[in-house]
């Protein structure tokens with residue numbers, strides 16, 4: 001079998017999953033040919049972790065040599081795992097060079113960048129896959145199964161709430177995510193997962209959106225309320241670290257240390273900026289109301305400083321209700337670091353079906369093994385070894401169109417927030433940007 005060749009751009013926390021999938025788990029059908037990043041230390045670290053492959057190992061390229069990498073290493077597919085605001089740049093360059101693309105979510109962060117991606121995809125005819133791992137989590141696939149079989153009749157309305165705890169939620173306030181022009185804010189960066197799930201579950205696309213958003217917790221005022229006056233610009237060497245619950249110790253967490261602290265002289269990237277700084281431009285408390293083309297209406301909440309982490313979703317249908325709750329456990333990405341409180345943290349899922357006229361029924365929740373509730377290994381199988389996977393009756397693969405719909409709710413919500421909650425119509429927003437989906 002001819003192996004498909006892959007190159008990865010952006011060798012930070014998230015790329016590790018893709019590197020291992022290509023170079024190790026699926027090495028029979030896939031081959032890693034090159035790595036690319038602005039940071040020489042992270043590049044070398046990553047290349048050294050690929051099991052010995054003879055010769056000179058994996059080729060590494062600085063970002064300025066991305067195009068040369070494509071010519072010299074000839075990958076079939078480029079995997080994009082850079083910060084969000086750079087996705088479009090690499091997606092477009094890879095497509096124009098005749099390569100397929102797999103990109104991390106969000107596909108991009110605004111409509112101008114979205115148009116560039118859609119145009120380049122159309123012109124090149126190459127594929128863009130957005131790696132929405134959440135769709136592959138068995139418990140969420142089970143919801144799709146129930147909904148697509150019409151068990152609760154037609155879906156009329158959805159209540160969806162996602163809570164980020166003070167480990168995972170805080171982590172979005174430490175580095176590039178905390179700037180709206182780099183991540184689109186949490187309504188794009190994080191909610192792209194949720195809006196993608198909602199679009200897929202409901203089998204529809206968003207039509208109009210209004211939203212509120214504010215930053216109430218990760219603020220300079222909160223630092224004072226918590227007795228953290230005199231804090232430094234980052235956790236490392238912060239004078240009040242000993243009394244801060246949000247202290248991230250890069251020195252003692254070896255994976256984080258080698259990936260970020262030991263690499264920061266190359267590019268000045270601080271992984272542990274203070275979460276109470278005044279230059280943060282994203283919200284931590286967001287609520288969205290949306291109408292879908294199918295008539296479904298949605299109430300959505302995202303909070304980034306909750307005492308627990310997880311989701312609650314309720315689907316209202318013409319025949320009954322379907323409710324799912326997932327209490328998740330999370331650490332700091334790339335660090336494998338457990339939340340404070342130690343190992344007793346609980347992960348629990350429940351799904352309840354309540355048909356009109358009957359009693360509520362607890363369902364056995366589908367489960368799986370591996371990261372993101374068992375989602376990642378299934379998705380990686382479909383991405384890197386599709387011939388050995390069964391045909392996907394749930395339609396979980398996502399292309400640039402699903403990628404686009406998943407960010408449009410958040411982009412429209414950002415506009416609505418900027419305009420005091422005004423209702424934003426997605427078709428008008430697309431028409432103004434010259435986008436047809």
Ligand SMILES: NC(=O)c1ccc[n+]([C@@H]2O[C@H](COP(=O)([O-])OP(=O)(O)OC[C@H]3O[C@@H](n4cnc5c(N)ncnc54)[C@H](O)[C@@H]3O)[C@@H](O)[C@H]2O)c1
Nearest residue numbers: 010011012013014037038039042063081082083084104105
């Ligand atoms: N699906 C998921 O569950 C999931 C989880 C984590 C991250 N992600 C996504 O993965 C992506 C990367 O996130 P991360 O946590 O690894 O971030 P990160 O900051 O750890 O890594 C980003 C890497 O990109 C590099 N980079 C920065 N500028 C660059 C440039 N101009 N050219 C090339 N490389 C450049 C950085 O040096 C760094 O190595 C993001 O889009 C994020 O949304 C997805």
